[in-house]
Amino acid sequence: MTEVTLNQISKTFGKQTVLKEISFQLKPNTIYGLLGRNGAGKSTLLNILTNRIPASSGEVQIDGQSNINNDAALGKIYLMSEQNLYPSRMKVFQIFRQTALFYPGFDFELAHQLTAKFGLNENLRFSRLSTGYHSILKDIIALSVDADVVLLDEPTLGLDANHRELFYQELMETYADRPRTFVISTHLIEEIAGLIENVLLIKDGNLVLNDSTENLLARSYAVTGPEKQVQEYTKGLNVIGHDSLGKLRSDYVFGKLDDERILPDTVSVDGIDLKKLFINLTNRESEVH
Amino acid sequence: MVMIMQFNFNSAEPLYLQVAEQIENAIFLGSFAAKEQIPSTTEISRDFQINPATVLKGMNILVANGLIQKKRGLGMFVLEDAQEKIRTKRKDQFFQDYIVKMVVEARNLGLDQATIQSLVERGFTQE
Numbered sequence: 001m002t003e004v005t006l007n008q009i010s011k012t013f014g015k016q017t018v019l020k021e022i023s024f025q026l027k028p029n030t031i032y033g034l035l036g037r038n039g040a041g042k043s044t045l046l047n048i049l050t051n052r053i054p055a056s057s058g059e060v061q062i063d064g065q066s067n068i069n070n071d072a073a074l075g076k077i078y079l080m081s082e083q084n085l086y087p088s089r090m091k092v093f094q095i096f097r098q099t100a101l102f103y104p105g106f107d108f109e110l111a112h113q114l115t116a117k118f119g120l121n122e123n124l125r126f127s128r129l130s131t132g133y134h135s136i137l138k139d140i141i142a143l144s145v146d147a148d149v150v151l152l153d154e155p156t157l158g159l160d161a162n163h164r165e166l167f168y169q170e171l172m173e174t175y176a177d178r179p180r181t182f183v184i185s186t187h188l189i190e191e192i193a194g195l196i197e198n199v200l201l202i203k204d205g206n207l208v209l210n211d212s213t214e215n216l217l218a219r220s221y222a223v224t225g226p227e228k229q230v231q232e233y234t235k236g237l238n239v240i241g242h243d244s245l246g247k248l249r250s251d252y253v254f255g256k257l258d259d260e261r262i263l264p265d266t267v268s269v270d271g272i273d274l275k276k277l278f279i280n281l282t283n284r285e286s287e288v289h
Numbered sequence: 290m291v292m293i294m295q296f297n298f299n300s301a302e303p304l305y306l307q308v309a310e311q312i313e314n315a316i317f318l319g320s321f322a323a324k325e326q327i328p329s330t331t332e333i334s335r336d337f338q339i340n341p342a343t344v345l346k347g348m349n350i351l352v353a354n355g356l357i358q359k360k361r362g363l364g365m366f367v368l369e370d371a372q373e374k375i376r377t378k379r380k381d382q383f384f385q386d387y388i389v390k391m392v393v394e395a396r397n398l399g400l401d402q403a404t405i406q407s408l409v410e411r412g413f414t415q416e
Contacts, residue, residue, distance in 0.1 A: 031340060045295070052391065062348055134296045163303070165338070168338040169336070169338060171330075172334045172335045172338060172339075173331070173335045175334075175341070176330075176335070177332060186407050189397040190298055191338075192338075194296065194298050194304055194338055194339040194340065194343070195334075195338050195339060195340045196340065197340050197342055197343075214303060214304075214305075214343075217301075217303065218303070270301045271300070271301025271302070272301070273298060273301075274298075
């Protein structure tokens with residue numbers, strides 16, 4: 001079991017601040033969803049976690065040790081990213097062997113099973129693989145390494161629906177066999193909504209949410225009905241967005257409703273799903289409280 | 290077992306409650322018979338891509354309600370009287386779940402009691 005702690009991580013590129021004093025802890029054996037819009041700083045954060053790029057300030061600790069030039073600490077963590085780090089002429093099985101040099105516990109048996117299930121020929125050179133199979137190869141490696149913390153940056157990029165489902169099924173299976181921490185960053189929120197236990201939401205370089213999926217959804221509401229009555233009911237509440245259709249309106253509320261208020265017959269209160277919550281929390285104007 | 294259960298990830302209803310309901314429904318319909326083993330947390334987690342902690346939370350509700358029982362090292366099994374318990378519970382809830390909603394809708398539509406009664410009769414004769 002490995003614990004990863006981020007203390008006040010900031011990152012600037014030139015004059016642009018990409019991450020602002022981000023602090024959180026990854027609990028052992030938990031599946032996290034790292035969510036944020038394009039350019040929010042998700043990939044930068046994952047790269048800092050694995051010491052691929054340095055933070056401008058702050059520190060990452062892996063089991064209490066700094067991750068900077070610390071092979072022992074970095075061996076406990078694995079990042080699957082969009083970047084293709086393999087020589088183009090290297091064959092799939094050679095890539096597995098090379099990975100095993102850094103992660104001696106690499107599970108070759110699982111890797112072989114997965115290449116068969118995904119229909120990936122291990123004798124192909126990296127350069128011969130399609131975008132989808134680049135992702136599949138990197139996913140297979142991510143599931144087969146013996147790291148306690150596995151970071152997946154857009155693991156389903158280029159995968160068709162069948163392969164996406166297969167990947168998430170295999171993820172759940174290997175998680176059951178050998179519980180460890182996963183951090184999944186993806187734009188296809190509905191596909192991971194059921195499997196992430198915790199949400200980390202980054203907006204404009206700030207960590208604005210760090211809570212369990214269940215807690216978040218339990219305090220997210222859609223208040224729907226005639227415009228006037230809906231707005232009366234949600235006045236002063238934390239309305240993070242709305243949709244309108246003619247005079248019909250849904251206000252999305254994040255946080256507590258006012259139990260004292262009487263709900264008119266024409267107005268209904270429902271929950272919302274993670275994707276809807278995400279969209280409304282990450283729209284430019286909304287603020288998280 | 291893939292299509293036996295269906296989960297709605299867009300539903301307002303928490304996923305763990307959906308897990309409990311789906312398994313309960315499968316027991317009620319006889320898909321999981323008395324004394325039989327139900328799929329494991331891992332199987333459900335894998336097949337439907339639901340966090341195992343969520344699946345377990347749903348199963349624990351059924352354990353608390355006396356519908357399933359954990360046999361150490363083997364898995365979860367349907368209790369002998371589970372189906373009967375569910376039947377009793379659903380009978381108790383029938384009025385709230387169906388009649389109250391029907392009356393609300395009938396009022397909205399302006400359907401009177403006599404009309405509803407004749408519709409109910411029609412429903413019973415139509416087999």
